[in-house]
Amino acid sequence: MISYITVPQLNPNEDSVLLSAIVKPTGSPVRKGEVIAEIETEKANVELEAETAGYIHFFAREGDLAAVGSVLAAISESLEEVVAPPVIEESTAQAGAARLTKKAELQAKKLGISISDLTLSLAAQDTITEADVLKFASSAGTSTSVESAHDLVDDIYPETRQQRLLLIGGGLGAVQVLDALTRIQHQRATAIVDDNLSMLGKTLMGVPVLGSSQDIERLFGENLFDACIVSVSTSRDFRERMADLAAKMSIPMANVIDSTARVQANAKLGAGNVILAFCQIGSCAALGDGNFLSAYVDIEHHCTIGNYCAFGPGVMMSSLVNIGDKVKFGTGIFIEPKVRIGRESVISSGAIITNHIPERSAVKTRMNYMIKKLSD
Amino acid sequence: MSHLEISNKTDGCDAPATVQEDDQSLTELYRQMYLIRRVEETLLDLFSKGRVSGTIHTCIGQEVCAVGVVGALDKSRDVLWTNHRGHGHFLAWTGNAEGLFAEILGRASGVCGGIGGSQHLHAERFYSNGILGGAVACAVGSAFAEKYKQSGAVVTVFMGDGAMAEGIVYESLNLSALWHLPVLFVLEDNGYAQSTPKRFEHAGEINTRAATFGIETTTMEASNASEVFSATSQIVSQIRHTMHPQVLALRTFRLAPHSKGDDTRSPEELASLRDSDPLPAFRAQLIRLGYDLNALESEVQETLERSLAVAETSPPAVPFI
């Protein structure tokens, strides 16, 4: 049985005392109440007494400073007992598993990387840092990191360089937009974001996928692009949502217009429109924001198109047609002059529209087919 | 230490200043009292006509205290602290009726730029505040400073009987005696704390309390300015030499309300008080002695009217930054 003697707090303003004299040296027998040492504070000298009988063992030397509350000595019942100062348990990390820093944890969550994957692959380390996580993520892809998305020409030729674009969406629509960009001199794509996290770190036609729609603000903050374009053709709602997001972050939206497309005199265009090969926007026609026009779409003179519409190839309209927001067109559609098509309507392929279409209408065409198998 | 009625005390100090009946300073005392009375009446009149906002606490009936005590102080070095009812003390100290009017009328030329107003007046070595009892303790601090600087100054502080219920007054009495500071505490006992008579405010006697701190108290009626002047002169001289505080308790009365409209005394009581008004009594005494006061009174009235006119036409107060 060992009892410990700790340093008392004698004076509220002092955190340590001086062990000024050891009266009973280590190994001496002591009786209860016997003076074993003298400790000194700024105010006074105080005698330290043994609280039990036994053999005294000091853990400090005469002249040492001892912190208030620390263990100064121990009294054991017998001389043979091995006396050592009690070990204060420091909080130690779990044996074996590597620990992630908070930043590493957050980054892993953001990139959709499982922590067990990380700790398994980096088992040799005690601590996994944010940099470790980013390296892990990018090594899953083939090449480019954030740094290589910066081009020297951006710094050297800030006024004359091409407008750098972020493509929101890395699917089929992006391929079309990237194709158009190969023939556009004043714009180039520098980055793509896609909510499919497995694309992170890969490239599409040489352009790196740097994150998801959550990363748009950050990438803009890192000055990786000047404007963005939504390259998803399928969802009109998605195009609108991304446009709202960009507006909230004060990120400009660009138009991408194929070099073969014709925008005639006094035509008016909004922002964020994709206009692919051989389209025409006629004289004095007006196109709103965020529309996606596949090849060979003819918007004749004095037509007015709203926002976030989607056009398949070969949609032709005569003059003075008015189309509301978020109307979806299939392929090969003709629209007579002065027709009005209400917002959010869906027009199937092959339709020839001669009447006004109210809002939220579905226009289906009926064809008679006979499908026969060819004889040998 | 005992509390004394007014008597001759000449042991160990300068020959006291006394006022002879044919002395020039008698008319000067009257002039100051008359000025105070007229200024206070004018202010009450301005209020009733709606030409001033806020409130004032007039000392009508108590002019003897202001003039008798302040007249005996050394204006070149002594310090004066007072309370919310300080117009009389202010005028006795400075004679600056124009500055006082301008202050109360909210003009930039007021003694505190219209910022402090009636209860917070300041002039050279003159301080006041509207928190009852606060000035008493500050005065003790000022006395310490004067003693420390060896200026020979005495610090006088006026307090009313109402203030004798504030704890800080007793802290002040204790400290002033313990540290031997040159303070003259002047207790203007007018029998009322705002609307409440003394018997609802205080247990026992208020003018004997300082004795428990080893502070001598002199008690007298404040009916005769020259008597108050003589008594104060003696006391101040003693304080300067002994470096020990004293109390001068003056029995006086207020003829006007506490501020405005808070006078709950009966008409009979007020009538009887008016009969004992010291100002007309002093006037009568001086006339009996052969003084012609008309010229003096006209001059005071003229000064007053001129001061008021100047104050009323001067530019308004500007904000303090």
Next chain:
Amino acid sequence: MKYLASLNQSLGRLLAEDSRVVVFGEDILDPYGGAFKVTRGLQEQHPDRVLTTPISEAALVALANGMALRGLRPVVEIMFGDFLSLCMDQILNHATKFRAMYNGQVTVPITVRTPMGGGRGYGPTHSQSIEKLFLGVPYLDVISPSVFGDAGELLERAVRRDCPVLFIEHKLLYPAELISGNSDGMTITSQSDSAAFPVFRVQNYETGNPDVTLITYGGMGRFVPEILRHLAKEELRVLACVPTRISPLPCDILTEAACESGRVVVLEEGTLTNGWGAEIAAQLQESAWGELKRPVRRIAAPDSIVPTARQLEDAFLPSASLVEAEILEMIE
């Protein structure tokens, strides 16, 4: 140099260099030298100017006011900050009003110094941090040294100030070592507020923007090194901004520090409602609205009394681990 020694030596210097300085308070007669020993040795050296007083807190501040108006520079000790309530009238209606009410014709250069804070088990009326009741009183400076910088030098500047100063010391800091240079992974710099009082910036990173800005003062500042060290292990970049003059606030400096991270935590030992943090949050929402990523988070003691039992007191008062946990949560 320890906090207490720094204050004691500065008082000595003030007394030696300026004959207008007078120091007084309860129980400061040597050899006892004051309840917390800040004035020890001074009464022996300057017996006519270092005075022990009766237990009259209200009158003590009034004495200071009366002295200051007549040309002296009094430094009055109120034994426990909890007793400032007894001095409130003389601070509010006298000290801080004379200059303004008298239209600038006088000054009241008093310094009221007092120790605040808990952690010693002294109980509800001897462990509070009630400086918050004096914040925002017009014409009053509230100054509180922490472990950063030179506490004594701050006291000298306070005494030399021409306006009334409330100087808030912390009991637990008296035996603490002052931190001056960079140490222990911290980079320490200082900026000056509008009255040239230092505002310390303590960072656990070298360059770039912090993840979170921690604003605190006085006694709570002793947790800054520990918090910064622990959070550095989580790769969290923390900027601790530690003003010395806590009222009026150094708004521009705090705004800049807040905008650097967009995430602000304010730490104080006093109770939460209507505290120091509430005013900082109000000012930052005006000055930094667009840059804040989330509302300002205030960490303070709950709106109750400081309990005496040791473990209850430890749980009641804010601790380093509480602050770390709040910051980690805020970074999500």
